[in-house]
Amino acid sequence: GQQVMQIPQYQHVQEGEDFTTYCNSSTTLSNIQWYKQRPGGHPVFLIQLVKSGEVKKQKRLTFQFGEAKKNSSLHITATQTTDVGTYFCAAMYSGGGADGLTFGKGTHLIIQP
């Protein structure tokens, strides 16, 4: 089945530092979603990227979709304790089916005050 690699698995940062997580696929994606899951919580939708080279911003969060539509990144500027959690990408492949939407294993963001 389709697989999407998400790195790093864990990221420790000091509060105020920046954070980036990456998702990489060996095949072209149709589009990609990003979710955030707080500790003990459930995934919450952040954004969906569709177009090649697309960049979207939500306050301190910047989402990018690669030109080849094989990778994506989420960048957080000046992290705050409220950013703690696991960030997942969900990669969508054309053709649908069970593998049509595959979640990365997530990046756990740990913030030290």
Added chain:
Amino acid sequence: KAGVTQTPRYLIKTRGQQVTLSCSPISGHRSVSWYQQTPGQGLQFLFEYFSETQRNKGNFPGRFSGRQFSNSRSEMNVSTLELGDSALYLCASSLLGRYNEQFFGPGTRLTVL
């Protein structure tokens, strides 16, 4: 608008037993997807139902089954429980299907002893 609800929130079963989990989607959403979340495997897709029809099924054994009712509420059943079935089971509802924004419920934490 009320969010996605799942019952029960916690469940402890023993090997060989069966279990039924319930999910009530956001009003108006006809798509319900089920996921299994474990620390090792991340979020894995079980199945999606749309207007009472199973759209897709993930790579899980036949012990895992589901259904959706006319009011869009969904149930999943796991028969002959195994220790490895211990996980957080999440359901997600969507207006148009899982390739669009999904709203996750709080999950059911299943422990198999």
